[in-house]
Amino acid sequence: MIAPAPQRPLRIVLAPDSLKGSLPAAEAALAMSGGVRAAAARLGHPAPRVVLAPLADGGEGTLDALLTAWSVEPRTTACHDAAGRARSARYGISSSGTSGIPRTMGVLEAAEANGLPLVADLPLDALTATSYGVGEIAARLLDDGAEEILLCIGGSATTDGGAGLLSALGARFLDRDGDPLPPGGGALAALASIDTTDLHPRARSVRWRIAVDVDNPLCGPRGAAAVFGPQKGATPDDVVVLDAGLAHLARIVEEATGVAVLEVPGAGAAGGLPAVLVPFLGAEIVPGSALVADAVGLSAALADADLVLTGEGSLDAQSLGGKVVQAVVGNAPAGCAVVAIAGRVQLTAAEVQDAGLAAAFSIATGPMALDELIQGAGALMEEAAAQVYGVFGANRPG
Template sequence: MITPVQPRPLRIVLAPDSLKGSLPAAEAALAMSRGVAGAARRLGHPAPDVVLAPLADGGEGTLDALLAAWGAASRSVACHDAAGRPRTARYGLSARPAGSGRPTRGVLEAAEANGLPFVADLPLDALSATSYGVGEIAARLLDDGAEEILLCVGGSATTDGGVGLLSALGARFLDRDGNLLPPGGGSLAALARIDLAGLHPRAAATRWRIAVDVDNPLCGPRGAAAVFGPQKGATSGDVAVLDHGLAHLARVLAEATGVDVVDLPGMGAAGGLAAVLVAFFAAEIVPGSALVADAVGLAAALADADLVLTGEGSFDSQSLGGKVVQAVVENAPATCAVVAIAGRVQLGAAQVQDAGLAAAFSLATGPLQLEDLIRDAGILMEETAAHVYGVFAAARTGPGVRP
């Protein structure tokens, strides 16, 4: 008698971004898992092999996504905000599996220190706002043994070219009389020399990877000051001062290192925060979603997946330009169906399928107010994932057939 071979359980990877304002990525993945498991149980299917892989695009939520992937708890460090006031920031450090050969990786979100929300109670001062606090977090990561630092930028209140950050790591930025420059991008035009004698001993030997979600250059009409300065309180006069200062900083860096950072794509992110890191440490500028996908091992997780559910708050044309959904599509094998679930879907079926996805579903089950959609996002995500599982399982097994 021949014993029939039982089909293996479906392997489903749940890799959403956060739904801003409603569901962090980890909670979105958990809601998806509840929906998938519930649907399989009701249909009498073997429990699917579910892998949770919450993602982020390098901005808000990246720290939490990486901590979840690493199975690590957040740590705290005392630092300073963009106005120089004390605050406590979170950061993360991965474990180094024995014999893995992988480096100990650290992650920090720059906005934990120099974020705009932390200085919202003050009149914004674009000229003196400093990234010093970001450097304080980085210094703690170096002290903790990080061999690779993933720096996620975005939401910053600063435009100082990373001078504050490197100062916190022990560098001294001096004018022609040998005096330390005052904090902020407003003093960069007076920079004459950079003294690295007191630099943190591990700073240069560490691999730096910087997650950005814009491609703006450091200076000029699309530069850090012109495009992002006004939202940080810069007047038109301030923009001119900051842009001139960043251009001068770039010249000094080029003379000191031979690296010209002026026209590098992404250098304008977070007020030019990466400029000094690229010049002195050969830091890598990476699209945020690609950095996170690599850090969590997304390609390996998807290698033998049958289905991957991804998603975000709004699925539109920007989703296909370096965001999480695109990273999922690029890492998924041809045999794996990719389905997006979002609060709002603004692409037609042809656009979705041309982008490499099988389908995209909205959380909204009917006319809903935004506040209702936000409040019930977890329940709606669970229900939508259950629907997707039912359709996918039926397509795999045929109508009326139970695996």
């Protein structure tokens, strides 16, 4: 027997990550919304107060998640890819006060300039690939008046320690003869000095935050070259050259700034981009999901929620290590049920509950091939959200 309808509409926050390869976070949130609204109507309940809060972990989809949260359109700017070819890239900037945020924030995804897919038509050259284009986008954000820059750095094709990026902001990486180094991490062994005299006038006056989902150091067996270089086309010999170049860069940077970047966790992310941003610009390295949660005001959005739905493509042990699901649980108020909906769930009930979730459900309606899940992800997500409402909404008192 169905319990009496609640006396007031439930407030439901929908805060999923994307389902990689099938459903962007914003579309996942819309599908969830359709499911809970339809379930409430069938049960004769007042229409729930639904808040859409699509999230990301700092990698693919972060730009779109923040633009949705800020209700702003993407902007475009000219830049160059990792091979030095001209292209355009998207970026975003909020208005001061957007979603309760006191400052004007800019966001860029480094992969819009130095992403691997952009150079997939060329033979990969790990020694010369440059992050210069990322710096061009950052310079545009500074010109547009951003007071804080959120830099999302996954999916890069570069291993240049951020030298290209900082060069685009006005720094000069010079050899012993005072000549500029050629682009790419392969040239870093010849670095003698870094001249920041002509650095962009606003570069040091803004807050920089770098979204990462790894803690790899700059150099060594777990460093940028050894772990990520091969996927960017680096041969074993190239890895040796790149690792030595990054180590040399670190020594020059420490001499100039006093910052020992070899000891900074996460400095090896995206080919070592943080290696120059942390010491020269005071950039903060933060978990991507935490950065996005803060940027969209997730804590405030969840403050009076009755139910929160989150989710991602695969809910597994990695989901509990700084990803979106963990950020949602960490920001949810006490007593509020947080339920995960995922393409697949690879955690036991005990693991789900120990992680702070009330429950976790797969969108699969039975034995289904991966292609079926991907193609039907929207409808399946909607149906799963309706089922969750039936469990958590139908019997909730007003």
